[in-house]
Amino acid sequence: MNNSQIAEMFENIAGLLEMKSEKVFTIRAYQRAARTIERLPMELDAMLREEQDLRKIPGIGKAIADKIAEMVETNSLRYYDNLKAEFPDGILDVMQIPGLGPKTVRRLWQELGVTNIPELEAAIEDGRLESLPRLGKKTAENIARQIQFQRTKSKRMPIARAQPICDRLIAALKAQCPGITRIVPGGSLRRFEETIGDIDLVCTADDPADVLDALATMPNVADVLGHGDTKVSVYLSDGIQIDLRVVHERHFGALLQYFTGSLQHNILLRDRANALNLSLNEYGITDRETGVMEEFADEPALYQRLGLQYIPPELRQGVGEVKAALDGGIPRLVEVGDIRGDLHDHSDWSDGRDPMEAMILAAKERGLQYLAMTDHSVGRGIANGLSVARLEEHMATVRRLERDIGGIRLLCGTEMDIRADGTLDYADDVLERLDWVIASVHSAMGQDAPTMTERIIKAMRNPHVDVIGHLSTRLVGERQPVEADFEAIFRAAAATGTALEINASPERLDLKDSHAARARELGVPLVISTDAHTAEALDNTRYGVGVARRAWCEPRHILNAAPADEFFSFLKLPKNERTEAFARSA
Ligand code: DGT
Ligand code: CA
Ligand code: CA
Ligand code: ZN
Numbered sequence: 226m227n228n229s230q231i232a233e234m235f236e237n238i239a240g241l242l243e244m245k246s247e248k249v250f251t252i253r254a255y256q257r258a259a260r261t262i263e264r265l266p267m268e269l270d271a272m273l274r275e276e277q278d279l280r281k282i283p284g285i286g287k288a289i290a291d292k293i294a295e296m297v298e299t300n301s302l303r304y305y306d307n308l309k310a311e312f313p314d315g316i317l318d319v320m321q322i323p324g325l326g327p328k329t330v331r332r333l334w335q336e337l338g339v340t341n342i343p344e345l346e347a348a349i350e351d352g353r354l355e356s357l358p359r360l361g362k363k364t365a366e367n368i369a370r371q372i373q374f375q376r377t378k379s380k381r382m383p384i385a386r387a388q389p390i391c392d393r394l395i396a397a398l399k400a401q402c403p404g405i406t407r408i409v410p411g412g413s414l415r416r417f418e419e420t421i422g423d424i425d426l427v428c429t430a431d432d433p434a435d436v437l438d439a440l441a442t443m444p445n446v447a448d449v450l451g452h453g454d455t456k457v458s459v460y461l462s463d464g465i466q467i468d469l470r471v472v473h474e475r476h477f478g479a480l481l482q483y484f485t486g487s488l489q490h491n492i493l494l495r496d497r498a499n500a501l502n503l504s505l506n507e508y509g510i511t512d513r514e515t516g517v518m519e520e521f522a523d524e525p526a527l528y529q530r531l532g533l534q535y536i537p538p539e540l541r542q543g544v545g546e547v548k549a550a551l552d553g554g555i556p557r558l559v560e561v562g563d564i565r566g567d568l569h570d571h572s573d574w575s576d577g578r579d580p581m582e583a584m585i586l587a588a589k590e591r592g593l594q595y596l597a598m599t600d601h602s603v604g605r606g607i608a609n610g611l612s613v614a615r616l617e618e619h620m621a622t623v624r625r626l627e628r629d630i631g632g633i634r635l636l637c638g639t640e641m642d643i644r645a646d647g648t649l650d651y652a653d654d655v656l657e658r659l660d661w662v663i664a665s666v667h668s669a670m671g672q673d674a675p676t677m678t679e680r681i682i683k684a685m686r687n688p689h690v691d692v693i694g695h696l697s698t699r700l701v702g703e704r705q706p707v708e709a710d711f712e713a714i715f716r717a718a719a720a721t722g723t724a725l726e727i728n729a730s731p732e733r734l735d736l737k738d739s740h741a742a743r744a745r746e747l748g749v750p751l752v753i754s755t756d757a758h759t760a761e762a763l764d765n766t767r768y769g770v771g772v773a774r775r776a777w778c779e780p781r782h783i784l785n786a787a788p789a790d791e792f793f794s795f796l797k798l799p800k801n802e803r804t805e806a807f808a809r810s811a
């Protein structure tokens with residue numbers, strides 16, 4: 226069993242236990258394990274083969290470690306089989322529908338006899354579902370929409386799943402083949418598309434055959450689709466295809482360029498070559514008159530030969546980037562190293578895994594100058610949201626840790642619910658005392674567009690709301706975004722001086738690239754935050770930066786790329802002066 230399958234099994238166990246109303250503590254332990262395992266840099270079965278102690282992984286205790294061992298050894302888990310047997314067969318499918326929590330699924334089962342998707346659809350169709358108290362017509366419509374979405378959902382994999390698979394694969398190949406000199410992803414993964422069809426790897430090595438054989442014979446390869454002198458294609462048991470090309474050093478640049486795409490970008494680039502009486506292919510650039518081919522060990526030299534500025538992979542979308550590169554219009558895009566603070570972080574005060582202190586130390590270790598502790602507000606009952614009294618204690622703890630730890634500035638913050646009617650979870654006199662207020666939608670996501678738009682804009686009009694968190698609430702490939710007039714929301718953000726978050730949690734990537742680009746055009750201050758629920762998740766900044774780069778963002782477009790002093794003076798400004806001040810400092 227691979228990591229994704231193990232994580233999914235733990236996720237399912239958590240859901241089934243919640244349906245049984247087991248202890249919250251137990252349920253959380255499984256959820257936490259699932260989350261940790263998805264992100265691990267190494268396959269668990271490989272770790273066990275090397276006899277590593279899994280209990281050293283944060284979030285994995287003895288009970289979970291034993292279960293992992295059983296899963297890896299026997300490809301199943303008795304505990305899971307027994308638990309599943311207590312429920313009807315199709316119930317897990319019903320639970321996979323976004324918006325249907327375990328508690329609701331149990332009600333649908335016990336009160337309407339719904340045990341699978343067809344029965345769920347029937348209950349929506351004949352109006353039984355909407356007649357249940359606290360469900361209603363809107364929820365029924367939303368569920369129907371999600372079922373439809375799941376059905377049409379493509380086989381493409383969210384980048385959140387593809388990236389760790391790719392990282393693990395590269396690490397395994399490097400470990401096995403010391404002759405590898407370079408190995409990097411190309412294709413959609415390198416361009417940072419939010420979903421990935423297959424993973425393309427470009428490699429240089431002393432002994433190409435050795436690398437090709439190594440991939441073809443990996444234990445997690447389910448099928449070898451093709452095996453040649455320079456390339457191999459395999460299908461992993463994770464359900465994703467890998468195309469690996471191994472070439473000589475001197476071809477690396479041209480090949481990497483070709484395999485990075487996009488198809489549309491490559492077409493534009495070939496047109497540019499033609500205009501210079503050159504022809505471009507995956508081996509290099511040929512002069513049409515002399516027939517001489519130039520080779521390129523590095524990509525930048527290839528772009529230079531075509532009279533172009535270097536175009537970063539994230540911009541290779543085939544829209545206007547080649548023209549921009551011709552006119553010197555490719556900006557210096559924001560990089561991970563530009564981000565000086567993280568402004569959306571949870572601890573075990575609400576639904577985070579780690580104590581506040583661990584989060585702060587991890588942020589400091591990563592060189593951040595500032596960090597906002599933004600645990601959930603009181604309305605998020607299931608996420609252990611903070612009452613006003615607990616928020617007071619939370620603030621005092623933040624101030625104390627800031628003094629005790631030193632070397633990093635902390636913001637007393639909250640991630641506060643925007644309720645269905647646009648009112649907020651805390652009153653103004655509470656918000657006023659916080660340094661950083663995120664307002665987010667977590668409930669009633671199925672509202673119609675005018676209602677949702679008004680709800681969010683109403684929150685933005687509050688003078689204490691600094692930023693809107695994960696605006697669309699979508700989960701890449703899993704949950705559709707809310708319906709809203711995003712253009713109106715971006716304009717309201719600029720008008721009110723409310724920042725918008727690019728949520729870097731890889732499942733979310735929200736704002737998405739095109740939205741971030743539009744908000745940037747309108748002068749909205751943007752923030753890249755990880756929404757970390759564990760210390761390791763602070764490393765997810767790179768995903769947010771990927772989105773921002775696809776949106777042509779420079780450091781000046783990102784509020785938390787500002788050094789601490791500049792950032793804190795910005796926060797002192799009343800909201801209605803912020804958009805203008807942000808434009809001036811840019
Ligand atoms: P994906 O895998 O669907 O997420 O998207 P890509 O862009 O990774 O596409 P893929 O894996 O089929 O091919 C990788 C790159 O190779 C693609 O972006 C551009 C290049 N490529 C593939 N086929 C062709 C082709 O027929 N013509 C040209 N010019 N380039 C191609
Ligand atoms: Ca690909
Ligand atoms: Ca491919
Ligand atoms: Zn949230």
